[in-house]
Amino acid sequence: MALFVARRLFYLLPVLIAVSLLTFSIASLLPGDLAYTILGDQATPENVAALRRDMGLDQPIWWRYLSWLGNVLQGDFGRSFRTGQTVLQAVVERLPVSIELMLLAQVGALAIGVPLAIVCASRSGGPFDRFMTGSAFGMLSVPTFLSAILLIYLFAVELRWLPATGYVPFTEDPAANLRFMVLPALTLALAEWPGIMRVLRSDMIATLQEDYISLAKAKGLKASRILFVHALKPSSLTLVTITGINIGRLIGGAVIVETIFALPGIGRLLIGSILTRDLIILQGVVLLVGAGFVIMNFIVDLLYAVLDPRIRHGHA
């Protein structure tokens, strides 16, 4: 197991280097000179030249990459030339919002998708299964902005149970925080449960054809034990993969949902930095989010090994 982890970690290195290269090139390859962007239309050529020298923009690109990478490795991702805030500060401020949203959305999506998938798989082809696969397909094609607006209309405007927009930190008032989080998390969960359900359902139907399921029945085990112990675990590899991808994606913030519900998360930070051409923030955030995504996939790889002993022992 230790060897397995070490090998996976080693594979992580080239991926992280590639992520840093791509991120760095965002700032360098975008049209327009960063110095002009910072100084604005009224900049004199002397000012621009001075700033370029200060920022090292007159250096060759490989040198700029290496010195940026050196800073990053020491924890210095740069600071916004608009607010003066460092990238790390900006991210640390907003990350909890995005992570809380991501966790609630995943828990919601799994809580809807997994039980439905199990029931559908155990009665595949029946009326309930056909109705749910149809509904899932329908839900897949509803964009988040639409379900967000419908949820706001229903729960905030008509029923007045929940606030439409806004945010209170969890540390200040947990109850209020959760009230603000319910609708955005539900919006994301509604978008994700159909994928979870469809993947798990089809894997589970395949598993239920296996000989070892017939043997489990022949052993006289209860239907619930056969489904949850014998069938669920070997069927959940693809489920873990897509959940990992969903989590990785949502670490980078849910841009649309955060914007609609006015949540100060990473997604809003990204959009803001793009709109204001705050390239240092953009570069730093993309790097951190990319690294988070890669690490999430690494955790998924480890989970495979937890789920399937054959992977753990290097057989498959």
Added chain:
Amino acid sequence: MTDNGLLSVEDVQVDLPTPRGNLRAVDRVNLRVGAGQTLGVVGESGCGKTMLSRAILQLLPKKAKLSGRVMFDGQDLLQLAPEKLRKLRGRSLAVVFQDPMTSLNPVLTIGTQLIETLQEHLELDDASATRRSVELLAAVGIPAPEQRLAQYPHQLSGGMRQRVAIAIALSCEPRLLIADEPTTALDVTIQAQILDLLAREQRRRHMAMILITHDLGVVAGRTDDVAVMYAGRVVERAPTPALFKKMRMPYTEALLAALPRLDTAPHTPLPAISGRPPDPTRPLQGCSFSPRCRYAAAGCHTEKPALTQAESPEHVYACFHPIGIHAEAGA
């Protein structure tokens, strides 16, 4: 055999809908197994022997249509409520499947798969269930049984896995064990070991056993009765010694002739049965074996022979031109 025995299969018929039409996998089969007895069911691939075993266990595919009666210990398994059936399975009625590579769950340890069966049917706490599992693994000839409990199926060889499957089947002291080609997927070198193990445990526990195989040689010394199946039907059924002494059905003879023997000269070609079994979705009007039978006469192609009694009531065969009968009548 005055009583009906422990298990009696009465007019069991299995139909499977396929895209090419209805497939009659099992055609009005009648069998009986007494307590402590061993019945061999022999036939080539596709003759319906596995479907028959699945019909007894009620493990047929959902789409399959099953009719007839399967009387086990006085109750019809086909009419049994699901919960009652579940309590019988694994407890009184156990099975060993053909392929131990696929019949054990790859993500659960050997211990889990053994202990769950024990705790489902017997009221055992964890410690005694574990102790019992170790005893069972030792009984089926697995070395270092304590360590095996924490291992996964892929860490064991095919023969060891089949021993585990047998230990699971034996765990609750079943009254009937169905062994569906238990050695077909194994190396030749361990086939005899597994068969001997099954025979030994069967005698020791005085349980009934149905041994399903395509190999007449396997049933020869190890069964009390043999049923030969062809194209979904039982074509000859007899006490094992009677069958080998005086087989009546040409198919049985052909099956036996296709076995390699120690006393034939090297490089003698085996007399394979020419042709193929009939397409089960297009049943023949006459005897199913007639296209391949070297004794077939005109009547064989138009009419199906019914099971006929030979010299003893236990020996029945389905043939118009049984081997030996006419020669004896003429002499």
